[in-house]
Amino acid sequence: MRWLACELHAHTLHSDGKMTLMELASAAAKLGFECVALTDHNTMSGLADKEAAERRTGIAILPGMEWTTFHGHMVTVGLAEYVDWREANTRNIHEGVSAVHARGGAAGLAHPFRIGSPACTGCYWEYEVDDWNDFDYIEAWSGTFAPIKTDNARAFSLWTDKLNEGYRLAATSGRDWHDAAETDEPISVTYLRLEDESRPIGEEAIEALRRGRVSVTIGPLVTLEAETAGARYGIGDVVPVGERAATVRIGIDFSVRQGLWTLDDPACRIRLSGNKGVWEESAIRETEGTQEFRMSVETEGLLWMRAELWGIVRGVTTMIAFTNAIYFD
């Protein structure tokens, strides 16, 4: 098992990006990523350079495409075959999602609350959704310094609302990366948990995304585990009915992507939250190595829980990281 540092939303010259795939992969490697999804607008022609860029940079490139439609943008990854984005209308997005799934891909809402047309054409999600479980993920954090942005707060709330309603879907970050210019702003990383390292990274990454084995951060990697009398459960797993109490273990790994992020103030706080609200919050004093927190949780009435790391970044009190959910039947 290991956590793979991914950038899940990026563009090249094949749409309106400013980079070649090689430049994109090199820039990603410099930022400590191990994997990038190529999600050009409405085309997959950039994949022609995939093997060469992977060989040269060591970055795993996930095939993908951003459906850049009139009523919403939908990121699709893990499929090398094209699905026609031009048939989408506000009523039939589930047909598109099914076609993406049939070809082995995962589908997520891209920046669902970014202002729409004509400022940013189709950027605001206007598709009717009948079943949120049909989507694999919501891109909750879009762009750089994502957690402080209002549009992202709305996307994050949408995700939380859906979890509270009993749906099970992942939340990710995606820079919507278009050019190689360096930025001072904190960069989000979506970590995907690979269970079977003997399988190709790309396949395992998509499996992780589908199953919600996901942790998102602008700094340290936060992990979450629940242990019951019967078994141990990781992020994305479902704790079966009948397990009444669990020991929850939160890990905060400050050693990831060393030198590529900073916190203004080491005084962070870790929170355990879920459909019953925030029920545990602890201060963190040490910000080296991996810090562990344990707590006991009664699972009665629990649908899901996640860990959140809060602290001060660039003078702003903000969420720094969040895990995806552990679910309860």
Place this chain on the structure above:
Amino acid sequence: MLIDIQANATPEDSRTHVRFPFKLNEPACAIGIHFEYSPKRLDDDSRARELLEQSFEQYVLPERLALAKERTDRYLPLQNLITLSVDDPDGYRGACHRHDPVQSLWISEHDASPGLMKGKIAAGEWTITLSLHAIVTERCAYRLQVWAADEEERGERP
């Protein structure tokens, strides 16, 4: 020329696709495409602000409305956006989703403009689709020209 059309789009055409099929009677070495539209920008400042105000009402939370209005300038100038995609007799050959209002494109067995996929230029029914994402000016004139070509003719419009 396989296609040579000039037409106008209006704001009512926003969020629609316009399809231009053409027939290749025999396989070709390459297809050249020239596509342009004008104007790109909406220069009428008050009209642009009016359109943005409408979109704020639609997309911004009521409590953020005042702030969004203060920051209207960040979205200016408003622009028309038309993108082009290509289908050959067997399926999709890619799209050129970018803001350039003048695009000279090329697709052949060995080479293609970014966004399009190289490969055989087979005989049969092809389609160029123009996707009118946003037309913000009263009128937007566009021109589409498509022709079959030899490899060495790249970039030359007949």
